[in-house]
Amino acid sequence: MIEIRNLTKRFDGATAVDGLSVEVPDGEVLALVGTSGCGKSTTLRMINRLIEPDAGQVLISGRDASAMPVEQLRLGIGYVIQGVGLFPHWTVAQNVGTVPRLMRWDRARIDARVTELLELFGLAPAEFATKFPSELSGGQQQRVGVARAMAAEPSVLLMDEPFGALDPVTRARLQSEFAAIQRRRRMTVILVTHDMDEAFRLADRIAVMDAGRILQIDTPERLLRGPRDGFVRQFVGLDDRALRILSLHPVSDAARPATPGRWSVDGGVVRDLGRDAAPEVTPLAPTDTLREAASRIIWDDADLLPVMGNGVIESELAAADVWRAGGRQR
Amino acid sequence: MIPRAGLGLALALAGFAALALQPGLFAPLLALVNDPGQAVIYDRQALIVLAGWHLVLVAAAGAVAASVGILLGILVTRARGAEFLTLARMISNLGQTFPPIAVLAITVPIVGFGFAPTFIALCAYGLLPVFENTVAGLRGVSAPTLEAARGMGMAPTTILARVELPLAAPVILTGIRLSTIINIGTATIGSTVGAVGLGEVIIAGLQSGNPAFILQGAVLVALMAIAIDLMLRMLGRGRARGD
Numbered sequence: 265m266i267e268i269r270n271l272t273k274r275f276d277g278a279t280a281v282d283g284l285s286v287e288v289p290d291g292e293v294l295a296l297v298g299t300s301g302c303g304k305s306t307t308l309r310m311i312n313r314l315i316e317p318d319a320g321q322v323l324i325s326g327r328d329a330s331a332m333p334v335e336q337l338r339l340g341i342g343y344v345i346q347g348v349g350l351f352p353h354w355t356v357a358q359n360v361g362t363v364p365r366l367m368r369w370d371r372a373r374i375d376a377r378v379t380e381l382l383e384l385f386g387l388a389p390a391e392f393a394t395k396f397p398s399e400l401s402g403g404q405q406q407r408v409g410v411a412r413a414m415a416a417e418p419s420v421l422l423m424d425e426p427f428g429a430l431d432p433v434t435r436a437r438l439q440s441e442f443a444a445i446q447r448r449r450r451m452t453v454i455l456v457t458h459d460m461d462e463a464f465r466l467a468d469r470i471a472v473m474d475a476g477r478i479l480q481i482d483t484p485e486r487l488l489r490g491p492r493d494g495f496v497r498q499f500v501g502l503d504d505r506a507l508r509i510l511s512l513h514p515v516s517d518a519a520r521p522a523t524p525g526r527w528s529v530d531g532g533v534v535r536d537l538g539r540d541a542a543p544e545v546t547p548l549a550p551t552d553t554l555r556e557a558a559s560r561i562i563w564d565d566a567d568l569l570p571v572m573g574n575g576v577i578e579s580e581l582a583a584a585d586v587w588r589a590g591g592r593q594r
Numbered sequence: 595m596i597p598r599a600g601l602g603l604a605l606a607l608a609g610f611a612a613l614a615l616q617p618g619l620f621a622p623l624l625a626l627v628n629d630p631g632q633a634v635i636y637d638r639q640a641l642i643v644l645a646g647w648h649l650v651l652v653a654a655a656g657a658v659a660a661s662v663g664i665l666l667g668i669l670v671t672r673a674r675g676a677e678f679l680t681l682a683r684m685i686s687n688l689g690q691t692f693p694p695i696a697v698l699a700i701t702v703p704i705v706g707f708g709f710a711p712t713f714i715a716l717c718a719y720g721l722l723p724v725f726e727n728t729v730a731g732l733r734g735v736s737a738p739t740l741e742a743a744r745g746m747g748m749a750p751t752t753i754l755a756r757v758e759l760p761l762a763a764p765v766i767l768t769g770i771r772l773s774t775i776i777n778i779g780t781a782t783i784g785s786t787v788g789a790v791g792l793g794e795v796i797i798a799g800l801q802s803g804n805p806a807f808i809l810q811g812a813v814l815v816a817l818m819a820i821a822i823d824l825m826l827r828m829l830g831r832g833r834a835r836g837d
Binding site: 312314335336337338339340341343345346347348349350351352353362363366409412422 | 736737738739740741742743744745746747748749752757760761
């Protein structure tokens with residue numbers, strides 16, 4: 265649990281962060297979003313005291329961050345930055361083992377942890393452990409950067425534009441990998457980003473910041489459905505809000521029990537017996553998003569699609585239910 | 595690359611050792627540049643002894659110049675030392691622009707003849723390359739790397755010792771190499787104020803119109819510079835990776 269109370273920072277008279285307060289419960293991913301210079305990075309860097317606040321308090325698990333020795337504080341907080349900042353003279357394994365080494369773990373424990381993390385991030389230890397950062401692609405470097413931040417099992421992870429420097433495809437892949445890891449590990453994460461899509465994809469709650477203050481803090485869905493007038497409305501971007509809302513929900517949220525006799529499964533081929541000539545259809549997975557489902561519905565010109573899990577048709581999804589899920593009258 | 599540098603080093607060392615230990619072997623060759631009947635081999639002092647003192651002088655001055663240059667470079671790249679950068683630059687630039695011979699002229703009246711004034715002149719002359727390369731090397735460490743190191747919980751001294759200096763080491767070593775080979779040549783002027791070294795042979799040759807003396811002194815100095823340059827290069831390459 266991170267409690268931020270009345271945090272304030274001024275640079276040369278200009279207020280960068282202005283009496284900001286927020287609580288992040290254990291296991292939550294909070295995204296701080298806003299334009300450049302809104303104070304989101306400054307806020308993040310005050311949590312691990314890379315910047316010392318002028319006023320206010322940060323409590324981590326009830327302990328006042330300003331009362332702890334600064335190195336001690338940082339050892340307990342994972343930190344990922346946009347530039348990655350891997351140590352170029354150290355191997356991948358040495359990079360990932362940085363904080364455990366600083367904490368004087370014994371050798372065997374460090375090695376085991378490094379191997380575990382490399383596997384978790386899909387970097388085969390036999391191949392990657394002895395490589396140097398210059399031999400890695402951008403996406404691989406960023407994975408090592410996140411693995412390094414998680415190495416000593418910090419209760420808190422701070423991420424500043426962690427996937428900002430990557431191409432869109434790699435970025436999306438790393439985001440979903442990170443989301444999957446977070447579902448299992450349940451770290452308390454504060455994520456700074458200017459990319460609203462990234463915030464929607466990863467965050468449990470989103471705080472929209474401007475001029476050093478939080479204008480609105482809400483779950484992604486509530487932010488989309490009820491953005492405050494002014495900056496929030498403009499920044500959240502409402503042109504495709506229905507689709508964004510849909511992307512927040514898995515198919516299982518809107519599926520209903522399958523109509524008996526509607527679908528036939530034969531050797532992996534699913535046919536829609538409710539339509540003329542019983543055409544072959546590709547079933548949805550329960551974990552697909554409603555946004556993906558909507559796209560399929562439009563493309564296939566269907567009003568009902570089967571949902572297949574564990575090799576059987578477990579439910580079906582009606583177009584009308586998808587439209588309702590993304591509509592204002594929910 | 596390494597085998598070729600290794601071969602060059604072996605040749606330079608072999609040539610140096612042969613000329614310094616057995617100059618007589620080269621007497622027929624050296625006689626070609628002298629008038630008949632003139633002495634060909636410098637015999638007032640064994641060449642190997644002069645070479646040894648030459649090396650001691652350069653090494654001692656190099657150690658001081660390197661230590662001071664690196665410490666100064668570290669100091670001015672710390673947040674608190676930034677204000678001293680201009681001053682430190684001025685001092686080290688002065689050391690380089692002030693001709694060593696002028697330093698000798700100033701220091702001899704104070705510290706007397708011999709080793710001491712030459713040592714001081716070489717320290718001053720060798721400081722700039724080390725200092726400037728230390729500053730450049732430390733500045734070259736990327737900002738995200740330093741930010742990550744701090745954010746990860748490394749103390750400032752740990753960052754310096756485990757991140758900054760190892761990353762700056764190749765550039766700093768280049769500075770030390772430059773400083774050292776410049777000083778191997780420059781140290782010859784020490785003989786004008788009585789420092790024992792290879793300059794003595796050259797100066798004796800100049801004073802008595804003996805080209806063979808000049809040649810053997812100059813060749814020994816050159817071979818010493820080449821050998822040490824190659825050694826430091828190999829050391830630098832060995833360190834470029836890992837650590």
